[in-house]
Amino acid sequence: MKIVVCIKQVPEVTNVQVDPETGTLIREGVKSILNPFCEYALDHAVRLEQEFDDVSISVISMGPPQAKDALLRCLELGADEGILVTDRKFAGADSWVTALTLAEAIRLTVPDYDLILVGKQAIDGDTAQVGPEIAEILSLPQITYGIEVGLSSTRKQVRVKQEVERGYEVVEASLPALVTCSKGEVVRRAPSFLDVLNARKKPMRSVSADDLRIPAEELGLKGSFTQVVKVFPPPGKKCGRLLQNLETDQAAAEIFNFLKEKRFIE
Amino acid sequence: MLIIDHERCTLCKLCIRSCPFGAFFVEENLLQVNESCTLCGTCTNVCRFNALHIERKLASSEELAKYKGVMVWIELDDAADLPKPKKVSLELLGKGHQLANDLGEELIAVVLTDSEAVDLQTPGHYGADRVILCRHDLLKTYSTDGFTSVLCAVISSNKPAVVLYGATPHGRDLAPRVAARLKLGLTADCTGLEIDEKRQLVQTRPAFGGNIMASIITPYNRPQTSTVRPNVFPIPALDDKHQAVVENFTVTLTKAAIRTRVVEKNYIEEGCEESIENARVLVAAGRGCQKASNLELLRTLACQLGGGLAGSRAIVEQGWIPHTQQVGQSGTTVGPELYIAAGISGAIQHQVGMSSSKTIIAVNKDPEAAIFKLADLGVVGDAQEILPKLSKLIEQDVQK
Known part of the structure; x- marks a missing residue:
């Protein structure tokens, strides 16, 4: 049984700063990490590998050459092979082209996949679009926001507990299928020194634009349907009263009076 | 072709x-x-x-001009006895109405349901000129395959210039699927939508966790499609004289086309808590709450103020509250009248989910916490000590 996990390397956005003069991101010194939701997707895959025999996990990422670091991290966490989809021609891709490129790369490198797992969204773009778009391009059933991913005993079906607005639902689909993942109750084992060493011996493949059957004008920025025309800093925030060095009783009374004044307490 | x-x-x-x-x-x-x-x-x-x-070809500008009108997918609240439009759908009708006026074209509402008793008046009262009703037994509950197939049929035969979806779990499941099938651009979580001088839709959205805003256009294909988070645009004024023409759309759907099955449902229903998306008052807990048992004190305060308990991603991932109560970029966007942030530092991902709250009170030990920049009233101190005292004051006040 073959599981493909699509992953993305992202800047650690909590530390991203905007240049006040140009309004663009200051990328220098910003650490790149494996997108947390992609890591959760991998956790679900590793759990399936532990539970069932003959499961192999391929992790695939489209990105610049340094995205290899994120793939390596996945190999340390238990994936069996890494596939780096990289080419200057892929640069500037919107979610549609990213999905198209990844779907084609999956068809090429793991044509006999059974299950594709992706994170529910990436913390830099937050679109949550690439997963469902890959599912559509590959004509697969999709289940989004999964927190538990299981297989039927015949391994013909995937059974997913998903987060919905009002709680949870358990949904089944026949394989092959695509599941977008949120954090589950999977306990992640920190990679040991041996895992780190072994990861470097696992196979790592590379896919370029020439390997894919997609015309050059449909790749990267050229193939994107959406275009960014302007970036700017978010609008300024209001700044109200800040009270410091108050006794607990005094602080509670201040909030109480504020709530009264604003008529939240009648 | x-x-x-x-x-x-x-x-x-x-x-x-x-x-x-x-x-x-x-x-x-x-x-x-x-x-x-x-x-x-x-x-x-x-x-x-x-x-x-x-095989789809890029359209010429003459072909693009053939796409007319603004379409809104009306997501129904199936928790109600009679399915009625969700709040976010009304917000979208308000924005859609503006865009349709700017274009001088019609506003179309699309309703997918199995129900005979669905509310078809409301979309008209909130500005829709036409309601396209798609009724079929297999549309009783949401399914990716069923809804994608029907909506694609509606879009490809009506050719609207713009399609808007609420960025709810179902909206975010459906919109990219439709976009990929019809080969359309899609922009997620828009906070601003405008028509420019070339009659294009300019979509503005936060990126990199809200650190930067980006304006995005879809120059080569139609419709231009966007998702919008709940509580971003206001609900328009109701005009019960404005009526929409209801049009039936013939749905062909087979069981075989729907490849997923819901086998179990487990909904969370708790005492005085309604969904945080619609709450008037929210008390939100963050990492500063230290342990799960402290949440009870905050829940009490929330109930006293007629609201609900919410939390940041940190405490949801601890398993202290369910994901349905998570505020922020990877949770729900809320817009209550009052938001009390208890021990929340206010990472930008959290701010994105709550900054449209009308009044914000923040309590945090760290005077440098980012949340204070948003707050109408900020108090530096321990939320675990101050807020229970506040509860007591309110209790005494009620007894008086």
């Missing part, structure tokens, strides 16, 4: 049964397609033999 690979086609006729437009026929033992085909893509997804493909 639809291309049929006759070598692969086994004449199973599933596409014939699934086609919303009856465009397929068999002649001389070969599958054929006629001019009723709108390239909605339903058939390429139901075909098990990979025998059907659609």
Whole structure:
């Protein structure tokens, strides 16, 4: 049984700063990490590998050459092979082209996949679009926001507990299928020194634009349907009263009076 | 153009049964397609033999101009006895109405349901000129395959210039699927939508966790599609004299086309808590709450103020509150009248989810916490000590 996990390397956005003069991101010194939701997707895959025999996990990422670091991290966490989809021609891709490129790369490198797992969204773009778009391009059933991913005993079906607005639902689909993942109750084992060493011996493949059957004008920025025309800093925030060095009783009374004044307490 | 690979086609006729437009026929033992085909893509997804493909070409500006009107997918609240539009759908009708006016074109509401008793008046009262009603037994509950197939058929036969979806779990499941099938651009979580001088939709959204805003256009294809988070745009004023024309859309859907099955439902329903998306008052807990048992004190305060308890991603991932109560970029966007942030530092991802709250009170030990920049009233101190005292003051006040 073959599981493909699509992953993305992202800047650690909590530390991203905007240049006040140009309004663009200051990328220098910003650490790149494996997108947390992609890591959760991998956790679900590793759990399936532990539970069932003959499961192999391929992790695939489209990105610049340094995205290899994120793939390596996945190999340390238990994936069996890494596939780096990289080419200057892929640069500037919107979610549609990213999905198209990844779907084609999956068809090429793991044509006999059974299950594709992706994170529910990436913390830099937050679109949550690439997963469902890959599912559509590959004509697969999709289940989004999964927190538990299981297989039927015949391994013909995937059974997913998903987060919905009002709680949870358990949904089944026949394989092959695509599941977008949120954090589950999977306990992640920190990679040991041996895992780190072994990861470097696992196979790592590379896919370029020439390997894919997609015309050059449909790749990267050229193939994107959406275009960014302007970036700017978010609008300024209001700044109200800040009270410091108050006794607990005094602080509670201040909030109480504020709530009264604003008529939240009648 | 639809291309049929006759070598692969086994004449199973599933596409014939699934086609919303009856465009397929068999002649001389070969599958054929006629001019009723709108390239909605339903058939390429139901075909098990990979025998059907659609080739789409980039449209010229004359062709783009043929797409008219603003379409809103009306998501129904199926928790109610009579299915009625969700709040976010009304917010979208308000924004959609503005965009349609700027274009001088109509506002179209699309409703997918199985119900005979669905509320079709409300979309009109909030500005829709036309309601397209898609009714079918298989549309009782949301399914990716069922809803995608029907909505693609509606879009490809009505050719709107803009389609808007609420960025709810179902909206975010559906919109990219439709976009990929019809080969459309899609912009997620828009906070601003405008029509420019070229009559294009300019979509503005936060990126990099809200650190930067980006304006995005979709120059080469139509419709232009966007998702919008709840509580971003206001609900427009109700005008019960404004009526929409209701139009029935013939739905063809087969069980075989829906490839997922819901086998279990487990909904969370708690005492005085309604969904945080619609709450008037929210008390939100963050990492500063230290342990799960402290949340009870905050829950008490929330109930006293007639509101609910919410939390940051940190405490949801601890398992202290369910994901349905998570505020922020990877949770729900809220817009209550009052938001009390207890021990929340205010990472930008959290701010994105709550900054449209009308009044914000923040309590945090760290005077440098980012949340104070947003707050109408900020108090530096321990939320675990101050807020229970506040509860007591309110209790005493009620007794007086």
